[in-house]
Amino acid sequence: MKIKGELGFDAADNFFISAGRINLLKAVAETGSISQAAKHVGLSYKAAWDAIQVMNEVSESPLVLKKTGGAGGGGAELSPYAVRLVASYDLVNNKLSVIMSEIQENIHDLDDLLIALRRLSVKTSVRNQYFGKIKEINLGQVSAEVIIAIKGGDEIAARITKTSVERLGLKVGGEAFAMIKASSVIIADPSVKDKLSVRNFLTGSVEDLDAGEVNAFVTIKLEGGSELTGVITKESLAALNLKKGGKISGAFKASSVIIGVND
Structure with a gap:
C-alpha cells in the first residue's frame, strides 16, 4: 500500500x-x-x-x-x-x-498499521469488544447466526437479522467486531456448561475482581488471550468463591452480541 x-x-x-x-x-x-x-x-x-x-x-x-x-x-x-x-x-x-x-x-508494516488505526477508531460504551474474522454465516428464514473467530482460537456466536447481514455486508472471511455488554455476561463455574441454555460459553481464569457495594465486575482472561468482563452480585461473588487465577467461565446469549464493521 x-x-x-x-x-x-x-x-x-x-x-x-x-x-x-x-x-x-x-x-x-x-x-x-x-x-x-x-x-x-x-x-x-x-x-x-x-x-x-x-x-x-x-x-x-x-x-x-x-x-x-x-x-x-x-x-x-x-x-x-x-x-x-x-x-x-x-x-x-x-x-x-x-x-x-x-x-x-x-514504515514497512504500513498495511498492519492502517488496520490497527481503523480498529482503534471505533468508540463505544460496550465493555467487551473483540475484533476477528467471520468463520461462518448460517442463514435462517428470518435471522442468521454469525460466528466470529477472535484471537487465540476463541469463537463468538451472534444472532442477528438477515437484513443486518445484508446491510453490514457480512461475508465469510470478512472482518467484524463483536461487542457484548458486561451486564449480559453470566459468570459461572465451568462445570455448569451443559446446564445453561446459552450459545456462548467461554472459559479462562479470573484476571481481576472489582467489587462495589452491590455488584462486582469480574474480568476473565480467556484461554485464547482475550478478556471478558461480566457483572455479578456480591452474594454470587461469595458463593462462587472467586479468586484471582481461579478457573471460571463467562456465558452469554447469541442475541446479546452486537456486530459491527468498519466502513
Whole structure:
C-alpha cells in the first residue's frame, strides 16, 4: 500500500482550497482563460466558474481577476495574492512529498498499521469488544447466526437479522467486531456448561475482581488471550468463591452480541 498526503488551504469554515482548485488556478495562469483552464483540468465551464467565484469570495483577496483587452477581447489572470498562494502551495507540497516518501520507506508494516488505526477508531460504551474474522454465516428464514473467530482460537456466536447481514455486508472471511455488554455476561463455574441454555460459553481464569457495594465486575482472561468482563452480585461473588487465577467461565446469549464493521 502506498501512503499519500494532500495539501490544501482552509480558506473559510465551510470551504477548503484543495489540490484540484490549485490546479485550476495554475491552468488560468497558463491559458489566460477560464474556459480553457476548465478544459485543461477536466471541468465544465460552469463548474470552473463556480469554483473561482467561491474562491474569490472566501479568500482574503480575490484570486482570479478579469483581464481586459487582447485579441480575444479579454480573459482572466491571477492576482498577485493568488500567485503567492500558488507558489506557497508548491513549496509546501514539495516538502510534504519528501516527508511522505520518508514515511513510506521507514514504515514497512504500513498495511498492519492502517488496520490497527481503523480498529482503534471505533468508540463505544460496550465493555467487551473483540475484533476477528467471520468463520461462518448460517442463514435462517428470518435471522442468521454469525460466528466470529477472535484471537487465540476463541469463537463468538451472534444472532442477528438477515437484513443486518445484508446491510453490514457480512461475508465469510470478512472482518467484524463483536461487542457484548458486561451486564449480559453470566459468570459461572465451568462445570455448569451443559446446564445453561446459552450459545456462548467461554472459559479462562479470573484476571481481576472489582467489587462495589452491590455488584462486582469480574474480568476473565480467556484461554485464547482475550478478556471478558461480566457483572455479578456480591452474594454470587461469595458463593462462587472467586479468586484471582481461579478457573471460571463467562456465558452469554447469541442475541446479546452486537456486530459491527468498519466502513
